[in-house]
Amino acid sequence: MNTRNLLDVIVVGGGAVGASAAAALAQSGFDVALVEPNPPTASAEDAPLDARVIALSPASVRFVERLGAWPLSAARAFAYREMEVRSGDEVLRFGRELVAEPALGWIVELRALQARVFDAARSRVAAVHAARVVDCERGEREARLELDDGTRLRARLVVSAEGGRSSLREAAGITADGRDYLSRGIVAHLTTEQPNPGIAFQRFLKGGPLAFLPIDGGRSSLVWTRPEAEVEPLLALDDAAFCDAVAEASGLRFGRVVAATSRVAFPLRLQLAERFHAERLVLLGDTAHVVHPLAGLGLNLGLIDAAALVDVLVDARTRERDLGSLATLSRFDSWRRSDTHAAARAIDAIERGFGGDLGRVGQWLSRGLGLVDALTPAKRFFAAAACGDIGRVPRMAQR
Ligand SMILES: Cc1cc2nc3c(=O)[nH]c(=O)nc-3n(C[C@H](O)[C@H](O)[C@H](O)COP(=O)(O)OP(=O)(O)OC[C@H]3O[C@@H](n4cnc5c(N)ncnc54)[C@H](O)[C@@H]3O)c2cc1C
Structure with missing residues (x-):
């Protein structure tokens, strides 16, 4: 690739979120480069399951499937058909029959997923740079990046999917608040x-x-x-x-x-960026939001960010709008910031309530579990939420 060319999008960070965004944008016809200093590799076929596994929702699975990154090998992904939540003597149980899905979700080896979506990105993007971003200038018409191997790149839009510690978020002066769960x-x-x-x-x-x-x-x-x-x-x-x-x-x-x-x-920890965009910059995944793992949502929210960005940029292209303008990116921001902040606050309230900080509230929450268990419509709502099917679902994650 001639790096003097003006790209549509540079994705910085090739974790599962950044790599899936890069793959999906390239698949949708955008000129994309991906920057990741440590490209992930899959474990050897006979290697034991890695310690890091995560719960992936059916909506997230539909998205990675459309990128050709699913199914994972049967030794790295396991369907779960039932959920059971207990607090004190109360219990809430629901199964896949409530949502007409083959599974409520999959427990997957994170490393295997990262390697598959990274391969999907590698086969579609214009270039992969095994380097780290050291400088970013965001101008009125384009953004310019400098990598630690001396490469310079230009694009209409930079995507930061650098994880919880994002140099680009900090350089843009976007604060990220929250709390340490200690x-x-x-x-x-x-x-x-x-x-x-x-x-x-x-x-x-x-x-x-x-x-x-x-x-x-x-x-x-x-x-x-x-x-x-x-x-x-x-x-x-x-x-x-x-x-x-x-x-x-x-x-x-x-x-x-x-x-x-x-x-x-x-x-x-809980960490929420105050906004998910600035001119020519958008934040995805843990760069935008880090949540407590109790709902198994962190990566799922990030994958849906990536799919949502595709919708927003495809629509901007159809209307001949600038991909990196504040007007384009504010559509992404208002969609994903409201959804993820609501999810993060609900998770935080559950953590405080059940964790003991709120005493009596915890007892009410426990009783609430039993009540929900007795009400099929309420259970159906929780099952749909677990599947990633509430709120606005981006096109690549829809059934
Ligand atoms: C105990 C635990 C359990 C969890 N369980 C679940 C679960 O069940 N379900 C779920 O959905 N989520 C779960 N999560 C959350 C999930 O692991 C994270 O949300 C997810 O892995 C974040 O992915 P990401 O791609 O945003 O960031 P990361 O995986 O952190 O990737 C960021 C990438 O950016 C690169 N990078 C960083 N800086 C630069 C730079 N300057 N230039 C270039 N590249 C850079 C890094 O090398 C890295 O590859 C859990 C988390 C924990 C701690």
């Missing part, structure tokens, strides 16, 4: 006495929720939120003591825990 999410893969038959199970406990997500061979992937002070002591336990602690916290949902892989803990 907790970490401990993840490990577990073998339980009774195999997990495909249930995404979550139990709210004082201090944070515990989730068992179904993976291979009846195992479950654990995401256990614990306050900072408890994390190191839990990580220091030997296997048997750790398994006992997890089994007790789960209320023995699948019986005793008989084995656990090595544990890793991730800091958790």
Whole structure:
């Protein structure tokens, strides 16, 4: 590619969000370059499942499928057909029959997904630069980027999908506020006495929720939120003591825990950018919003950002509008900022309520679970939300 050419879009950051945006925009006929210093690679076929797995909604799956990045290998993606949420003595359960989908969602190895969408991008975009952005100038007609390998690029629009710490967001003076949950999410893969038959199970406990997500061979992937002070002591336990602690916290949902892989803990925070755009710049994925993992939504929101950006830019092109103008990008901002801020606030309220901060509110929320369980229309709403089918769904994620 002649880098002196004016591109339509430069996507900075080739995680699952940036790479899917680059692939989808290129597939829609835009001239796109992708900048990612550490291109992801898939694990060897016989490698054990990576510790990082995430829940992917059917709407997100439809989007990556349209990019040719789905299905993943059967050893890296596992359907779940039922969700079960417990708090105290109350329980909410719903299954895929409420939403007429083959699954309520899939638990997927993040690394495998990243590698597949990156390959989809690589085969469609004009160029992939294995470099880091060091400078960005945004002008009235175009944006200019300088990479740490000396490459200079020009485009109508720059997309920042750099993750939670975005140099481009900071350089544009867009603040990102929120709060540190002062907790970490401990993840490990577990073998339980009774195999997990495909249930995404979550139990709210004082201090944070515990989730068992179904993976291979009846195992479950654990995401256990614990306050900072408890994390190191839990990580220091030997296997048997750790398994006992997890089994007790789960209320023995699948019986005793008989084995656990090595544990890793991730800091958790809420972080919302005050706006998702500036002239010639748009923010996607964790650059725009970082949320607590209790609803399994972070990456799903980011993938829907990417699909929504395609809708907005295709419409701008049809109307012969400037792709990077404030007028074009404010359409994206008002759509995605309102949806993601609403989701983030709801997740934050659930975290505070069930986590114990709000005392009596937590008890009401627990009772609410039981009430919702008794009402099929309410359950249908929650099932549709879990599938990513509420609000405005972008064209590439629609059924
Ligand atoms: C414990 C835990 C469990 C979770 N579970 C779920 C779940 O079940 N479901 C779900 O949807 N989400 C979940 N999430 C959230 C999800 O992991 C993130 O939202 C998602 O991975 C963010 O993807 P991203 O592409 O926006 O950012 P990232 O994956 O962080 O990618 C950013 C990319 O940008 C590149 N980059 C950074 N700076 C530059 C630069 N200057 N120049 C060029 N490139 C740059 C980086 O190299 C990186 O590849 C979970 C999170 C945690 C912590």
